[in-house]
Amino acid sequence: MFHLGWFVGSGYGIQSWKGTWSGVGEKEWMKPDLYIDMAKSLERAGFDYMMFEDGLLVPDTYGGSMRTYLKGPLEAPRNDPTALIGILGHHTSRIGLIPTMSTSFYPPFMAARMIATLDHLCDGRAGANLVTSSNHGAAKNFGMEMHYEHDMRYRMAGEWIDLVTQLLESWDEDALVYDKSEGIFADHTKVHHIDFEGEFFKSRGPLNTPPGPQRTPVICQAGGSPAGRDFAAAHADTIVCVPLGLEAMKEYRADISRRMIAHGRDPHDCKVLYLVNPVLADTQGAAEELYEMKWAQRQSDAFLEQALSTMSYFSGIDFSQFDLDEPMPDLTGKVNGHQSSMARYAKDGANKTLRELALGQDVVESIKLVGTPESVAETMGEAMDFVGGDGFLMANDIDRRSVASIADGLVPALRKRGLVRGEYEHEHFKDNLKAF
Ligand SMILES: Cc1cc2nc3c(=O)[nH]c(=O)nc-3n(C[C@H](O)[C@H](O)[C@H](O)COP(=O)(O)O)c2cc1C
Structure with a gap:
């Protein structure tokens, strides 16, 4: 159990x-x-x-x-x-x-x-x-x-x-x-x-x-x-x-x-x-559809701003100062906030732009x-x-x-x-x- x-x-x-x-x-x-x-x-x-x-x-x-x-x-x-x-x-x-x-x-x-x-x-x-x-x-x-x-x-x-x-x-x-x-x-x-x-x-x-x-x-x-x-x-x-x-x-x-x-x-x-965040429905297909719909809702400018705000709050670093279409800068040693979240951003952000990283953040x-x-x-x-x-x-x-x-x-x-x-x-x- x-x-x-x-x-x-x-x-x-x-x-x-x-x-x-x-x-x-x-x-x-x-x-x-x-x-x-x-x-x-x-x-x-x-x-x-x-x-x-x-x-x-x-x-x-x-x-x-x-x-x-x-x-x-x-x-x-x-x-x-x-x-x-x-x-x-x-x-x-x-x-x-x-x-x-x-x-x-x-x-x-x-x-x-x-x-x-x-x-x-x-x-x-x-x-x-x-x-x-x-x-x-x-x-x-x-x-x-x-x-x-x-x-x-x-x-x-x-x-x-x-x-x-x-x-x-x-x-x-x-x-x-x-x-x-x-x-x-x-x-x-x-x-x-x-x-x-x-x-x-x-x-x-x-x-x-x-x-x-x-x-x-x-x-x-x-x-x-x-x-x-x-x-x-x-x-x-x-x-x-x-x-x-x-x-x-x-x-x-x-x-x-x-x-x-x-x-x-x-x-x-x-x-x-x-x-975890279980997504549940009566059938597998309906649950997948619901998941896709939730995901699609996240791909907006409003969501992007929310995700960057949350990342800023957790890390203590203002993410509005960075170019969204460049990789996340190396912030090693500059974070007094959640160090584990910062380590995750760095890991998830490898080979991604800051925009892509942020848009993926809600499904943690x-x-x-x-x-x-x-x-x-x-x-x-x-x-x-x-x-x-x-x-x-x-x-x-x-x-x-x-x-x-x-x-x-x-x-x-x-x-x-x-x-x-x-x-x-x-x-x-x-x-x-x-x-x-
Ligand atoms: C599920 C979960 C819930 C948390 N709840 C709170 C909270 O209510 N308030 C808070 O200040 N931090 C909260 N945290 C943040 C942790 O207390 C901790 O600061 C964060 O995980 C970073 O820890 P680290 O600095 O040891 O890496 C939460 C973290 C997780 C994973």
Whole structure:
């Protein structure tokens, strides 16, 4: 069996507002209703988790302007996903819920408190997708001129998670005694100062929120650079990634396993999920046609500008300055943003013009899945057999129809083959993730 997650790639932001199946997306995007419907559908389908992307800026990297980002919209606006998780937890009972948190900008004490609070609200189903944030624009929102250097961000993240964990562990499991006869609510000898002093952070503790049912959350991570992979191997319970093709997927899992062993961990304790965008229809021909149609829609100037804006946002390099009909210039050593994305652009861009590279960027997925639920389920099973990975992360555009096509179309076909769970084994997120 393998695990399933859903990457809510626009975070708690605009999902769908002008597509054929958007409903009233432009009116309801700030409300929780679409996400509640989605969480219930994915829980019915036995998904391990929903993971919410997040960012902390309105970008202006492309052309030095916010125009393309707000017009799209792209990467903004974003509401705070932690607030949404609290509501989703109340409407569901088993699915794991992961908001993104920036280790560069979220003070560890506030993060630990938020995580503990969410885990209470979700009855032991809270996670945290730890990102280091990549854009100078986000750093400027926190009073800095420039963001911290790439590898230093990961060093800070390592200390951040140590401190957050110590704060969450600052209450012993039996600290809350509720002794009505003696009038003792909590035993102060079981709640501890931590007196943490690191290279970047300092905190006395204890946390003023007792830890939730899981005590520490499910840690999710997506860093693709050597520093990012190493941080993930040391701390993550699940990794989300997009290596392209079966061989690269297999290599990624093997690399994470090696790094985990070096950190003294059992490789089975971290589930590596690969990002995919299944295109599903009643017949193979109809699915292929749908795929071709989506592809054709991308071959426009508007899409080209969007793709270049996204590349600029990820890398921190303004791609509007380059000639579209020349190869991408060599930017080695100039990137403080996502180094793995930059490496992919360089690899994909070999023998292509920048225009061709950008127009190919939207279909970033580990394997192409196009067909009927039956044929796609078959392919997914074969892929996992070959790769030895732990599952898939759906990254489809979100509207109620697309969610139904996965939850009520693809998942039954996967269940028929015994590839995914028929029901949840446990109450808490971490236990379900580690159940197989
Ligand atoms: C599936 C997936 C989801 C991600 N979600 C976020 C996110 O919500 N916020 C963010 O700032 N970065 C996000 N990232 C970026 C990663 O955290 C990381 O910065 C990126 O993969 C580059 O890592 P590297 O610098 O180690 O190569 C995501 C990456 C992937 C592959």
